[in-house]
Amino acid sequence: MALEALRVNRMRSVLTMFGVVIGVLAVVILVAVGTGAKDAVEKEISGLGTNIILVVPGRLTVGAAPTQSKLNLADVAYVRRVVGDPAKVTVSLQSGETVRVGGTEAFVTVVGTDQNLTNIFDRPLDKGRHLSGTDVDTRRRVAVLGSEVADKLFGDLDPIGRQLTISGARFRVVGVYAKIGQTFGVSRDQEVHIPVTTAQRLLGIARVNGIAVGASGPDEIGPLQSRVVAALTDRYPGEKFSAVTQTQLLGTIGSVLGMLTGVLAAIAGISLLVGGVGVSNIMLVSVRERTREIGLRKALGARQRDVLTQFLIEAVLLTTIGGVIGILLGVGGALAIQALTPVPASVTWWSVALAFGVSAAVGVFFGVAPARRAGRLDPVIALRAE
């Protein structure tokens, strides 16, 4: 019966639905893009390795100003003793530097680290070897290049054994990392790893930026994290240290991106709301047009509730059909975005369910007022209407 009424005014129904279609489409696509971004970042973080604790000085909160590091190599040795397994602790000292090979130069992130890096992080090699303990102990001027740096500086040549200069100092290439992509939008293939001891001398500083500790399993992360922080706080009373795990990092990033997704969904929701107002408007017109029909139905014994239900079903049908079309287009659009653009988009069942639920709710919400008006019509007046 309700479907029939919609079919009778096909053009009008289609145009009314259009508003809902666009709203739902926007919700599905924007949530898909938001979720896709979140998934991608989470994948990047997980791609670092597993069971990692990052120790940095100061308080690590989103938006906090970076703290001047007080950690040095002696502290690294101290943390090694605290952790108990020296191989499970590595260090990082980063600086943006220009590297040069002949006439070609590149601006890269120089990372001073040690032989334990690969015990904790996933950093597969493409060629050559990793940094060794001897490299670190003897302050060798050796470097392992990220894949992009290697491509840019050496092109088709095999970089292994070749020379390059970092801030004017000569280094020998001993290895090239396999391509690993970005973390937080920063290409990690643009890094050049050198021994941390060499890096300190090169940069003329004694500190390090951070310490990374690898736990042997998920259960050990928590206790290890508090042990390391407590030990460092003991050593430097009054100073703050933070140890973050991947899980915490994921949580923080996740909540930020979740918020972003929420904002996107809310903006899309506004267009859904506008679609709903359109439905309400058209239902009011429909009630007016069909006043005589309502009067007749009442004369034949339709209760207020029957008439109300009829119009409400019509409104809900209008929005849910629009919702389903919007979902189909939205899913199709998200898949197209995923396939044709670098923007990651991931359609989640909950966004589809939500979009459907919201479109049905919009039908009820915006259909109630016209349906009530229909239900309350005085049959005598309704029958006389033209």
Next chain:
Amino acid sequence: MTAAASDAALEAVDLTRRYQLDGVAVEALRGVSLRIGRGEFVAIIGPSGSGKSTLMHLLGCLDRPTSGRLRVNGVEMSQLSDTQLAELRNKTIGFVFQSFHLLARTTALENVALPLVYRGVGKAERRTRARAALEAVGLGHRMEHRPSQMSGGEQQRVAIARALVGEPKVLLADEPTGNLDTRNGAEVMAILDRLNSDSGVAVVLVTHEPEVAGHARRQIHVRDGLIELDTADRTGTGETEQRDGGGAG
């Protein structure tokens, strides 16, 4: 329920109905009392503006009186809620309108079955009963036709079938021949005559045409919101055989 009430299909006592039109009170009915027995065939006659339509709306429980009492099939309507009134209309009263009031784009069968929808009757039974009602008005061959595919006379017969499908006690017909030519009008009146005598449903006809009113065994003349003449009063019973039809002039 008293014994007297139980054998009346409709019983009105001192009904009044006042409207507010642009702040001016209009008295459409100024105290109407009447009693229509089961199986009676009554015509309510009056010029336009006499209050006869208002009276019909009240008798059909589409409207509530400003004052006075109305019993429909023994039930005092003033004590019923809107929902109960809808149920009363559905089960006790059948309506036939001047302009048919069929749902366009809906088949004759579905139009006739509509009152049963509001009674919660299942689809199969609705169709069976609607088919029987259509056959009773001689439209067994028009079941799947839509109003636009039928003549005015046929449409009004569909409307009569719809009024009867729920087996009401009272059939209220408001100018049922008003939109029909003489031949179709006569046909519709013949059907109403036959239904009244065969099934015993009380028929209340509202009209301004004396010839149409002549089909009824009793005429009630309404003017200025009051009953001017009730032919039943001449014999003192509600079952007068009088067929003068010329009471108005």
